[in-house]
Amino acid sequence: MSEFKALVVSEEQGRYVSNVVTRRVEDLPEGEVLIRVKYSSLNFKDALSASGNKGVTRQYPHTPGIDAAGVVESSSVSELKAGDEVIVTGYDLGMNTAGGYGQYIRVPAGWVLKRPDGLTLRESMLLGTAGLTAALCIDKLEQGGMITGQGPILVTGATGGVGSIAVAMLAGLGYEVAAATGKASQADFLKKLGATTIVERSELEAGKEKPLLKERWAGGVDTVGGDILFNVVKSLRYGATVACCGLTAGTGFQGSVLPFILRNVNLMGIDSVEQPLVVKASMWDRLSVQWKTDLSSIEHEVGLDELPQQIETILGGQMVGRVIVNLG
Template identity: 65%
Template sequence: MAQSFKAFRVTEGAHDTFDQGIVERRVDDLPPNDLLIRVQYSSLNYKDALSATGNKGVTRHYPHTPGIDAAGVVEQANGGDFAPGDEVIVTGYDLGMDTPGGFGQYIRIPSSWAIKRPKGLSLREAMILGTAGLTAALCVDKLEHMGIDPHAGPVLVTGASGGVGTVAVALLARLGYTVAASTGKQEQAAFLHTLGARQILDRATAEDGKGKPLLNEYWAGAIDTVGGDILFNVVKSLQHGASVACCGLTAGAKFEASVLPFILRGVNLLGVDSVELPLVAKASMWDKLSLQWKLDNLETLATEITLPELPGAISHMLAGRQVGRVLVNLS
């Protein structure tokens, strides 16, 4: 197969510099895996922004096409339960890390990375959610498995104006929870209220009291997307027996901790990973997002861009200015 396609390509130059641009690639140059997929939509995630700027902790080998999310149509199938014409979703695993990702109009992947599109979601809707939406849903699912319910009290979402945070706010509100949204972008308060947040906290409030071993019990549960000392402040202010689901590190990968909240209040710190999650678990969560957890306000979460607009969107995200999700249209 000799057809060419457009891809966003990152190349490594001299002195640790990295250049971004749109190039023509050949399908024959893609890795020899089971499924060839014509990508219609992708999305921009923080990990993609890191890959696109040369972070070797995300992507080791360049030149490279980022994009940890992809939704499209199978063109060739040499394994699994797929046939040409099937619409599929791919998130996580090595896609967009060291395997050419969703910022190209074609990808070729192992069949074990793909799931068939749930009937309740279009390919576009699936990529408005993307890895961020899947992660938010996994966080809510973990909290519910720990026994939280909408009558227990307020639930906090940190980093609430980001990709995971906006979906988490909307999803918790959809399920009947009283949601508090913590954000460093107070100008987004009205937007967060439209998603269902009842209370808006600024970042300074979330950071207040970080030197104390315990804070007043307040939150019935929390989803933390930022990490750092804000995460441990959340732990210190959970109600007795409550839990926080942790899925991000934009505020730092470390925090000063004490065992006191754990042994005096029996709280739980729950880690959430959506990358290497078994495919059956991913499929189950996508089914939820397409049915009983389907969001009515998905379009309000996303800004749509094309491949040539990626460099600006990446810079915007790394500068901490991105709000909500970024949908990448490759059609």
Template identity: 65%
Template sequence: MTTYRALWVTEEPQFKQQVIRRDLDELPAGEVLVRVHYSSLNYKDALSATGNRGVTRNFPHTPGIDAAGVVEHSTAEGFVPGDEVIVTGYDLGMNTYGGLADYIRVPASWLIKRPAGLSLREAMILGTAGFTAGLCVYKLVRAGLQTGDGDVLVTGATGGVGSVAVKLLSQLGYRVVAATGKADQIPFLQELGAAEVIDRAELGEGTDRPMLKSRWAAAVDTVGGDVLFNVVKSLNYGGSVACCGLTAGTHFNGNVFPFILRGANLLGVDSVELPLVAKASMWDMLSLQWKMDLEPLVDEISLEDTPQAIARILAGHQKGRVLVNVIG
């Protein structure tokens, strides 16, 4: 019987993460068996690894909402052994054993073939966080954002989504203002292309006011809560904010004034259940016209390093993207 390594999260009674060996036959049913070469760490993975029931209901469990690797066995038309594939979102790493392991077994409907312009490694430096950043920028552009419109704000700018958003927006010619509570990371954000870095505390001022002074042509908001509504209240006329995160809270204590007085647009972004054809289109963009130099973003670790990296994410000490080199 073949065994494989996996990050295994148990509740005993406190949640514990360790890399163990498991039997390949214990993977769930699925059409395609993939040998994972790379995965990544996202905030959702850290939540799953510490028992958040809103992400993962049942334990023990293997997290990992991202995986990139090579097909080893397939019963599905369209995939054969040797195909290089990417999986992000759907139920992977939530209630289906995820990519922080040597192998995954998944439905063919979750897989896309690796775009020619990205290596498996580059795809997982992006991962769900980078993919989400791409969706945010795409929605802003579709809503009419142009490079001469003014400052584009990115909240939570040192995180996975935020850092890629800063990099991408800057590369596309926008003037990016990055918001962070980490003063020591200003050089990092400037290296990614931020023209200005502000303290996130500025975005918490004026929560009791129905409107704020116009300031932003657009924004990518990764934190939610009062920050999100203050950003909406600060948009220029016709401006848009792409909303994709909730680290500052799930509430939205808003009013209609920004929408009816300034024509503000609040654009929701989901990367989990997005139809596969739309996912493939975004991956193509990230591999071609929106391809970036990702090395300044990446902290590469081994599978065995993941428990310590999860602790850093939850403590707010991680910047950029965490690439998990599974195959070594």
């Protein structure tokens, strides 16, 4: 098969427009592994790429999709053979390399992981970069000494992809979870995922002018950044850690050193894009076995034709849970 369907974003008269078009395999970038994509997922970075954000994607026309799961069609390396089921997340996929919103991708072998036995291709994309990021956050928190029974673990942006998976995973691991959101209507959704407390976003925005706030959280997964992140830092219990992985509330970060030197707290950065493949493999193994979580309640499956509307939804801050893209 030399032709396939792909979502392509083009610049037209100063606007960025998405259309499903026919592409040729021969036009894909160079790489050792050609993969027939079965599933992808929708992430905030994909929406930024689709809307012309030059910090994510420099040249258009372009096919976004930072996640892909599928079957090896051909390979020039011995480690990967035709018929192998594989996962690709991050690196340059969907940024400046044609991504998972096409039925075929061609990528370097160093980006490709064989599917863990405990996950189907579809389940791997229900997780995708969001699940990998949540796992990296929890791993970092546990390295920092977080254990169950110490108190509530706060998750900000809890209805989004990373947030909702983090809530479900933490609850499944036995942690007490406080879910922060600006969507009060989604309280029942978050409680079904395992949250024991719902925190209004406005509550986390209060007191940004103060150097310290009342000790409250035994740990945190922050997906939003900005003033909310530093208010979380100022509210950590002595010795606790927050893992930072998002910026939807802004990239600015202003605060004082007092929480760090008076309460011995930790702020840990999380990047899921350029992690060495061996680290990603370790996280995927955990996600497929001891950290495997039922996420059926947060999924919404769409085809390529429905993606543009879903992209508008996530850009508008209205996305809840995870969108799986079926390229079958």
